[in-house]
Amino acid sequence: MVSGRLNSRERVLGLFQGQEIDPIPVFSGMGNVTVHGLEEHGWRFPEIHLDGYKMATAAASTPRLFGFDCAVVPFDMGVEAEALGCEVNYYAHHTDILYPTISGKLADKVEDLNVRVPEDLGGAGRVPVVTEAIRLLKEDLGDEVAIGAWVLGPFTLGGQIVDLDDLLKMSFKKPDLVNSVLEDLDRVLVALAGIYKEAGADYLTVREMGATGDVISPRLFGSLIRPHLERVLASIESPKILHICGDTNAIVEQMAQCGADAISVDQKNELAASRAKIGPDAIILGNLDPYGVLVEGRPEDVERSVREIIASGADAIWPGCDIWPTVPAENMEMLMTAARKFGGGR
Amino acid sequence: MVSEERDSEIMARLQKGVIEFDEDLVREASHEALEEGVDAYHAIMDGLAAGMDVVGELFSSKEYFVPEVLMCADALNVGSDILRPHVVRGEKSRVVGEVVIGTVEGDVHDIGKNLVKMMFEIAGFTVHDLGRDVPLDQFVEEQTRTDSDIVCLSAMMTTTMLGMKTAIEKLKAKNPDVKIMIGGAPVSAEIAAKWGADGYAPDAPNALQEALNMIKGLRELESQG
Numbered sequence: 001m002v003s004g005r006l007n008s009r010e011r012v013l014g015l016f017q018g019q020e021i022d023p024i025p026v027f028s029g030m031g032n033v034t035v036h037g038l039e040e041h042g043w044r045f046p047e048i049h050l051d052g053y054k055m056a057t058a059a060a061s062t063p064r065l066f067g068f069d070c071a072v073v074p075f076d077m078g079v080e081a082e083a084l085g086c087e088v089n090y091y092a093h094h095t096d097i098l099y100p101t102i103s104g105k106l107a108d109k110v111e112d113l114n115v116r117v118p119e120d121l122g123g124a125g126r127v128p129v130v131t132e133a134i135r136l137l138k139e140d141l142g143d144e145v146a147i148g149a150w151v152l153g154p155f156t157l158g159g160q161i162v163d164l165d166d167l168l169k170m171s172f173k174k175p176d177l178v179n180s181v182l183e184d185l186d187r188v189l190v191a192l193a194g195i196y197k198e199a200g201a202d203y204l205t206v207r208e209m210g211a212t213g214d215v216i217s218p219r220l221f222g223s224l225i226r227p228h229l230e231r232v233l234a235s236i237e238s239p240k241i242l243h244i245c246g247d248t249n250a251i252v253e254q255m256a257q258c259g260a261d262a263i264s265v266d267q268k269n270e271l272a273a274s275r276a277k278i279g280p281d282a283i284i285l286g287n288l289d290p291y292g293v294l295v296e297g298r299p300e301d302v303e304r305s306v307r308e309i310i311a312s313g314a315d316a317i318w319p320g321c322d323i324w325p326t327v328p329a330e331n332m333e334m335l336m337t338a339a340r341k342f343g344g345g346r
Numbered sequence: 347m348v349s350e351e352r353d354s355e356i357m358a359r360l361q362k363g364v365i366e367f368d369e370d371l372v373r374e375a376s377h378e379a380l381e382e383g384v385d386a387y388h389a390i391m392d393g394l395a396a397g398m399d400v401v402g403e404l405f406s407s408k409e410y411f412v413p414e415v416l417m418c419a420d421a422l423n424v425g426s427d428i429l430r431p432h433v434v435r436g437e438k439s440r441v442v443g444e445v446v447i448g449t450v451e452g453d454v455h456d457i458g459k460n461l462v463k464m465m466f467e468i469a470g471f472t473v474h475d476l477g478r479d480v481p482l483d484q485f486v487e488e489q490t491r492t493d494s495d496i497v498c499l500s501a502m503m504t505t506t507m508l509g510m511k512t513a514i515e516k517l518k519a520k521n522p523d524v525k526i527m528i529g530g531a532p533v534s535a536e537i538a539a540k541w542g543a544d545g546y547a548p549d550a551p552n553a554l555q556e557a558l559n560m561i562k563g564l565r566e567l568e569s570q571g
Contacts, residue, residue: 089479096512101479164457165457168413168416169416169417171413214531216411216412220411324508
């Protein structure tokens with residue numbers, strides 16, 4: 001048993017090395033920027049996606065302000081698609097918090113898709129912004145806090161670059177066609193993960209939210225999605241996490257067999273049942289409701305939720321999605337307090 | 347006129363075609379219906395839409411997933427394109443209501459919205475589709491312009507559903523009588539109730555049912571007043 005003297009980075013990396021961490025870490029593989037971090041600099045949300053320094057500073061604010069065990073970049077789902085030539089809307093003049101979206105896809109139909117992998121992926125789109133942010137984070141707090149980065153899963157990236165409606169239908173009607181597209185995307189994502197790792201990311205998360213159990217059947221997950229996740233994860237350096245949100249109850253065993261060092265699920269997952277299914281040794285991260293509890297709940301709701309998650313067998317507390325930026329500061333504080341107080345091993 | 351037996355046979359074929367996303371079967375059964383003098387509106391509602399009800403059940407019970415539902419919708423549209431021009435304007439096909447629909451700003455996922463729109467059109471609603479990534483004020487403007495009975499808001503991600511809360515507030519402030527339905531992956535009945543929405547739709551057939559209930563409620567209210 002490794003006890004409380006560990007700093008955040010040691011806590012997170014120790015977990016992936018198979019140590020039993022007491023108390024368990026509170027971190028994420030996804031964005032965790034808050035308005036509290038933005039307010040300090042007077043930055044608006046759209047600014048932090050386009051500038052490496054702002055991105056790093058915003059990501060660093062959550063561990064700095066609340067003691068969160070990690071800093072993670074990027075914040076939006078458009079980086080990969082943009083690097084492949086898609087157009088991104090940053091909602092630049094908006095005062096509300098809106099995440100960037102893809103406003104121009106590569107094609108409407110899967111059969112018209114021609115994925116060209118940029119020769120200089122490290123220089124494409126905002127990849128240099130993200131790598132600069134990772135380098136800055138590594139320099140500034142790399143000794144104390146774990147630095148995370150993430151990429152989309154191949155199927156989810158597919159849904160960003162081509163009309164999702166057609167991708168879903170073709171997955172059923174012409175799986176070979178979809179397969180060949182996903183193979184191209186596998187290579188892009190492995191290369192990008194390598195670039196992020198080289199820039200200094202301590203761990204990497206693959207977010208395959210498009211292949212959730214709310215959208216496609218467990219059978220299709222097994223025949224079409226899983227082989228690509230296996231291929232991508234096999235080529236990414238550890239530690240690596242597979243995250244899928246939504247209803248993952250019917251696919252959690254398959255998730256655990258994709259080759260990640262840990263899996264992450266959201267609040268729709270029945271965590272105790274999943275723990276029973278995948279056994280005591282598999283690392284499972286989860287599954288705090290990032291909006292219903294963390295934003296809308298009171299501190300006592302956050303505390304209760306953290307205790308339930310620990311009792312259900314999570315190895316670390318992870319929000320089920322990006323932390324929603326307007327999270328009340330007292331809820332973030334309670335998240336950390338409760339996890340430190342009740343997270344004594346499992 | 348066809349016999350009752352033949353009529354139910356045609357309805358069953360239309361339903362089967364939709365349920366099994368068999369576009370050829372739907373096409374064939376739709377033409378049969380027209381050739382044999384079956385009322386087109388009846389064929390749409392009790393054939394195609396009834397099939398989509400079963401699809402909704404299959405989706406709820408996790409036998410069908412989104413790709414299957416999309417293929418069923420394609421089959422339904424094949425039939426609708428054939429039958430719709432033959433609907434006799436009359437009592438049965440009167441416009442049952444007007445709906446404004448769209449995906450809230452920040453969200454570019456419109457699969458759910460398109461399915462709900464299709465169900466409304468099938469049922470004879472006039473649908474004002476604002477598309478996806480729609481600025482919140484546009485919902486208010488369009489509702490005011492069209493005096494629609496219902497506004498449907500859709501969001502597919504946790505990070506975008508919050509816009510619906512603001513939109514509900516704006517819509518209710520402008521027109522307290524408008525009925526608002528919200529739907530999408532991260533939305534739950536609890537959230538819908540908490541934000542003051544009148545309806546919540548876990549899927550397209552349920553959205554239609556919910557809308558018809560809301561319209562019925564509105565009409566009853568009007569007739570009392």
